[in-house]
Amino acid sequence: MTRTRTAIVVGGGIAGPVAALALRRAGIAATVHESHATTADGVGGALGIAPNGRAALGLVGLGRIGAPMNAIVLQNHKGRTITEIRQPMEFSWRADLYRRLYDLTLKQGVQVHHGHELVDVRESATGIRAVFADGTLSEEADVLIGADGLRSTVRRLIDPQAPQPRYSGLLGFGAQVDGIGLPPTGDRMYMAFGRRAFFGYQTFDDGTGVWFANLPHPYLTWKEMRQTPNEEWLRVLGEAFAEDSVPALDLLRRTVPEDLITSGPMEDLPHVPHWHRGRMVLAGDAVHATSPSSGQGVSLAAESAVELARALRDLPHPEAFAAYEHARRDRVERVIAQAARTNSGKAAGPVGRVFRDALLPLFARLATPEKMAWQYDHRIHWDTPVAV
Incomplete structure (x- = not known):
């Protein structure tokens, strides 16, 4: 089977442009198709970019964009400090990150099409086309990547029984x-x-x-x-x-x-059974959305986009999709589960708050940089070949 040379990326938020940039670095031509008719300038709130995400974004050529945030100080409702967790991060507005990625994507020669709402695909033995709401079709490509967010159309096309957020x-x-x-x-x-x-x-x-x-x-x-x-x-x-x-x-x-x-x-999306089917595959929030409480949403999306590009660079798409899922599933689901536990503490009732506050010191002892290294120290080795 021949190697992947072209890709359709559905979704122009964060994961989509990162995927397109990583694919371009891997020698794969990609076009981005976004459902909204205009850019997303000014949309979204604040976010953190963890060291692992910073490293992944660096692999596609994006420099620093945010203010340093090197520690999180956890307090209770009385303002008493429970613990300080030292971990270097960047604080950014989503709109700033989006604009930097969008500009970099255009600068690198990637075409971004707006007003292309995906409704279906046409897949053959030689390629795949995206069908848009206005009746137009994309150019045929070797693969289609669904980076279309939490309510992904591509996820539903891959598996009509796919879970909802x-x-x-x-x-x-x-x-x-x-x-x-x-x-x-x-x-x-x-x-x-x-x-x-x-x-x-x-x-x-x-x-x-x-x-x-x-x-x-x-x-x-x-x-x-x-x-x-x-x-x-x-x-x-x-x-x-x-x-x-x-x-x-x-x-x-x-x-x-x-x-x-x-x-x-x-x-969030705690578990998506099917990450890919045929020539379609998912990336970012479309397949592993984590609550903002994780501080890892952008970072995991960037990691997955880069890992997918590496796999498609080195393997035919069926093997590449399988290798990509194998490399990512356990890691992202562990982060999602951890964030869900944090959310349960934030939404605790009167009785739950008592137990939560009593357990916060224990959480502090478990959240040391050494114990969180699995999350923050993760690095993608771009030049290492991906094996089946």
Whole structure:
């Protein structure tokens, strides 16, 4: 069987452009097809890029983009520090990462097509085409990569019985704030398990700051969240943190309603039985979405995109898909499970909070850099051939 020379990448968010760049480095021509008619500038909240993700992004030519965040300070609702976890990371806005990747993709000569909503595929013995909602077809390629996110169409085409996202019980919010009136936290991000919600913040030397909150709440889609005015969400969040001795209320009061980011329900995909079928394969959130609580969503997506490109570089696509899944499944599912445990603590009820706070010191002892090395020290060896 001949090697892979061309690829269709469905999804122009984060994983899709990384996959296209990695494929190009592997000598495989790729085109990106995005369902939205315009770019995603200004969309999304804050995120962390872990050292393993930083290394994977570096392999496709992306330099540093965020502020250093070298420690996470965990606190309880009284503001008492439980532990400080030292681990170098980058803090970035999703919109900034997206724009850097988008520009790099175009600079490298990768074509990005907007307004191409995938509805079906046409697969033959020699290749595969993408069928879009407007009736147009893509050029035939050797493989099709579904990097189309949590509600992936490609995942459904591979397996009509594929699982749907699992809701954590938490809604996500955040904002950037000017003139915060709080001392800089340096390279530390503070995170507090409040009585009724979870709060994180970091403040900088220039007087700006960022915060995020995870609010236990019945399920709402992102569109349903947007139907509630931001002023009302700020009021709800204020009530959630009213009894906590953390700076949440100060930062909420300084947040301009139009600057509030409602990032949607926090969801994951704990186990996708089928990662590939025929000439189709999944990458990023389409196959291993992890809750934002992991701090690994972007990093795992970048890793998988690069590993997939390596496998397609060295093996015919059936063997490449199998090798890629074998290399990735255990690792990503372990991260997803760990984040789910964190979410259960954030959404704990009155009794659960007592047990959670009692167990936080134990968590601190387990979250040392040495014990977390499996997650953060992971590196992809690009030049090493991929074996069956």
